[in-house]
Amino acid sequence: MSKPPKAQSYSGSAGGWGSLRGISRIERSQKAKPAALDTLRQLNKPGGTMCTSCAWVKSAEPKPFEFCENGAKATLWDLTSDRCTPDFFAAHTVSELAGWSDYELEMTGRLTTPMRYDPVSDHYVPTSWSEAFSAIGAKLRTLDPKGVTFYASGKAALEPSYLYAIFARMYGNNHLPDSSNMCHETTSVGLRKVTGSSVGTCQMEDFEHCDAIFYLGQNPGTNSPRILHPLQKAVKRGCKIVVFNPLKEKALTEFRSPQNPLQMTFGKATKMSHLYLQVRPGGDIAALMGTCKRVLERDEKAQAMGVRRVLDTAFLDQHTHGLEDFLEKLAATSWEELEEASGVTRAEMEAAGDIYADSSKVIGIYGMGLTQHVHGSQAIGLLVNLLLLGGNMGRQGAGCSPIRGHSNVQGQRTVGITEKVALAPVEKYREVLGLETPAEDGHTTVEFLEALIAGTNTGYIGLGGNLARAVPDHDRVYPAWRTMELTVHIATKLNKTHCMPGKASWLLPCLVRAEEDIQATGNQWVSIEDSFSHVSASKGKRKPASEDLMSETAIICELAKATLDPNPRWKWDAWRGDYARIRDLIAQTYPEQFYDMERRMHEPSGFYRGNPAHERIWKTQSGKAEFTTPTVLNACGIRDHPGGMHLVTLRSNDQFNTTIYGFSDRLRGLEGNRMIVLISPEEIVRLGLHEYQEVSLVTEVGDGIERRVSGLSVRAYDLPKGAVVGYFPELNPLVPLEYHEELAKTPASKGVPVRIEV
Incomplete structure (x- = not known):
């Protein structure tokens, strides 16, 4: 058997000088006039312009620079001289x-x-x-x-x-x-179903008080870099970040703040995540169930020892509905089933549960990696389940915080x-x-x-x-x-x-x-x-x-x-x-x-328009926060198919949705070519492929329509078994229109069943 190729990666950290070089390159390509720099100086500040990139908050106490790499790129792209x-x-x-x-x-x-x-x-x-x-x-x-x-x-x-x-x-x-x-329509539908609100419950100050952050299916380095500053502050005061994501994204492993010249020049990068679970596509439901299973075990031990319980029973009794059905589902689901569906080990799920159990205030953050699945609303429901167990909704330092991409x-x-x-x-x-x-x-x-x-x-x-x-x-x-x-x-x-x-x-x-x-x-x-x-x-x-x-x-x-x-x-x-x-x-x-x-x-910082769930007012059918009892353990709509692989589409570091600024996916160590497919080194060997080989991806949904993208170059990347990754929108032809989230009809672009053909 041939030796697995080395997985490609980026040796630097998120942020740092790499971000400044990325901004400088776009400034040169767009030939933006000097006045554009004044726009950047006033971006996201009182009296200035709100950035057209991500939907992050305007600070009441702005720093000298209130923009990130992608925000600067978007602004310079708008203010081009061409x-x-x-x-x-x-x-x-x-x-x-x-x-x-x-x-x-x-x-x-x-x-x-x-x-x-x-x-x-x-x-x-x-x-x-x-x-x-x-x-x-x-x-x-x-x-x-x-x-x-x-x-x-x-x-x-x-x-x-x-x-x-x-x-x-x-x-x-x-x-x-x-x-x-x-x-993100799955959030509007799925979150509303369980909390009564279609938006997140957190406020910015919650990040100053949380003990743990569970971070699912979102890459802040590319999609919302400004969140990295409060995350870094939280980590430095002892908050633990637990990540669920098929890809090891650089911004969730280490970060150098461009706002800190000392760290940029001499300091060490901040290690961001305490635990990183590389779930397979759609594996979040099972991984969260395993985490909940461990939380319940810890609660039983606490009861037996006569110490503070992990579950917030007063909150559960007063504010939630459907807990018993969920507990029955957990009890009936074996660790072996959860390992197979999630792609991570029991030990990893137990470690995540221990971090949750040891934390008094927990925030759940997620992006489209959680929502763009056939059963994405159930995945949101499982994250809310986890938060509800400890009463981590509607109080300081806790809550659910989906990250929006568009301003x-x-x-x-x-x-x-x-x-x-x-x-x-x-x-x-x-x-x-x-x-x-x-x-x-x-x-x-x-x-x-x-x-x-x-x-x-x-x-x-x-x-x-x-x-x-x-x-x-x-x-x-x-x-x-x-x-x-x-x-x-x-x-x-x-x-x-x-x-x-x-x-x-x-x-x-x-x-x-x-x-x-x-x-x-x-x-x-x-x-x-x-x-x-x-x-x-x-x-x-x-x-x-x-x-x-x-x-x-x-x-x-x-x-x-x-x-x-x-x-x-x-x-x-x-x-x-x-x-x-x-x-x-x-x-x-x-x-x-x-x-x-x-x-x-x-x-x-603008005005807060309010959110009933933030005040523990639940606009649901029962009048309480709803526990979700999942009908599936994996959010992908088709699990068993001949190709055995699931495609995850994503954006590069040089991209804002369909806008392509260039061909540098710096934070993943990928340069020059967007027609690529990322596969783990072990899968490359198993499939008899080799790096830079040209292959095709073919969709497998059984509707009789051939969906194929050819001319893709293989790259070795650190990924879980069964995952293949490529760029949006180049691989959108592989996503069937009918393959969408069951409630919200959001295209299920993070778990498309495919096979690889040479």
């Missing part, structure tokens, strides 16, 4: 551009002029704003509202998001899927971008706007794609994003996308979705958050909600990339005016001219959460 002008579009057909990579398209720079697709010449051609609005409005009037989708990416602020939601409903539907449908994606849901009528403020819409909300639920992103493939979705308006590239099943979705009667894109840079125009298609270039938004009453403030349910003010101060750009808010107002019949209560011109009037609408629509919004959003 311009994608009408001359560029005159030189390239859309068919040609469709063959360009994600990176090449965005490197053309900022869009400068509204553009209309001309199917005769296969070019985007310049147009005027008045022509664009008039033509789009006229076309929307001819389409059945039931066949038009209003999609929202996660970056739009609360003001345009609120208007976008009412525009769709005034038009006649609730088709308001957003990027949450693709990523303001949580806030968009808060102010009405939802396809579910039950979650919309129907009565307030009637009272405040005289708006009768359509009675039928709209469709999720998956349901939109199903309608698209079926030919019943005829129109699409995209408030940002690159949805066609981000979704599953490219080989089925791409051909259908161009059959729509109308596609409208509110965008800052060119991307793949724009290269799949409908029969009538428009590019409407908008401002980025860091740019001035001058309306009738001057430069406008907008507001953003973070992962902790705090709402903060943001103002852009840079000169726009083109004099011909409009804000997202202004574009929505003009589209609505061109599409809808006049109504004296729908004051689109007034709302466009003064965003404070939109905030007044938000406050009237959500008075308990957004009262006095205009003043409170300017507080140093």
Whole structure:
């Protein structure tokens, strides 16, 4: 048998000089002007601009630099000096551009002029704003509202998001899927089911008091680096971090703070995790059950010895429901079953349970590695089970804290971008706007794609994003996308979705958050909600990339005016001219959460809109926090299949969702090529492969549709048995549209059954 190859890795730590070099490289590639550095200086600070990268909190006591590597990259990417002008579009057909990579398209720079697709010449051609609005409005009037989708990416602020939601409903539907449908919707559904709240219960100060943090399925080094600072502080005061993740992510093993020149230059990196469980894809349910099993054993020993119990029995009696059923399931499940389903050993699960039992205050953090599974909501439920056992919900230093990826994606849901009528403020819409909300639920992103493939979705308006590239099943979705009667894109840079125009298609270039938004009453403030349910003010101060750009808010107002019949209560011109009037609408629509919004959003860390579960008020069917009794031990939808492997898709260190900044996945030691597949050294030997061999991945779901991605280069990486890993969105063609989370319909991109072919 051949010797296993050496697993590739990064020898440095997260943060440190590597982060500064990464920022410097993007600054050079985008040729950002010196004023961009002033934007970075004011980023996430009172009076400044909220970052468009992650949804981390604005500090009440900001450090000199309140941005991370990815936040700086996102800002510099927005403030590039490159311009994608009408001359560029005159030189390239859309068919040609469709063959360009994600990176090449965005490197053309900022869009400068509204553009209309001309199917005769296969070019985007310049147009005027008045022509664009008039033509789009006229076309929307001819389409059945039931066949038009209003999609929202996660970056739009609360003001345009609120208007976008009412525009769709005034038009006649609730088709308001957003990027949450693709990523974190399982939290909105699964967490609400067990705590009564669709968002996390923690506040920033909880990180100053916790004894342990259980960290599942999230890579802070790439997706939310600013969280590393409070994690580092917690570790230094003795908090223990327990990680559940198939990959050994560098940011969860060691970190050097770029805010600390001494540590950067002379000091040792901080060792971040105390225990690291490399679960197999979907293995979190079983690993958490094993942890709970150990907690119960420790509680029984404590009872026998007459010392403080591990279980918080007073809390369990008063605040929870369903514990007995869960305990019966635990008792009936053997350690052997848990080891097989989780991919980790009994000793590892017991060690995790011991850390929990020895801690009085525990926080659970998770990301899409936990949620993007067929049974992702059950995985969330098991994490909540663990927290409930010790009363670690709704008190200082404890709670559940999902990490959002998009800036303001949580806030968009808060102010009405939802396809579910039950979650919309129907009565307030009637009272405040005289708006009768359509009675039928709209469709999720998956349901939109199903309608698209079926030919019943005829129109699409995209408030940002690159949805066609981000979704599953490219080989089925791409051909259908161009059959729509109308596609409208509110965008800052060119991307793949724009290269799949409908029969009538428009590019409407908008401002980025860091740019001035001058309306009738001057430069406008907008507001953003973070992962902790705090709402903060943001103002852009840079000169726009083109004099011909409009804000997202202004574009929505003009589209609505061109599409809808006049109504004296729908004051689109007034709302466009003064965003404070939109905030007044938000406050009237959500008075308990957004009262006095205009003043409170300017507080140093914004205002907290509240969360009943944080106060131990459970808006569930039973009126209590619900224990989950799992029906499966692994969150993957298909466990037994001939290939025996499960694909996990992920982002690189040089990436924000579908935006590719470059080809350096520094924190994993991978450079230059995104068409790769990571496999453990032992699996490479078992499968008779060798490093850098070219292979194909083929999906195995048994629906008769071949899904294949070829031209992938094998790399050895430290992974559990049965796991293969590759990049999003390149491997999205392997994710079946129908392979999604059972309740939320989020694509199950972290556990796709595949086989490897040579």
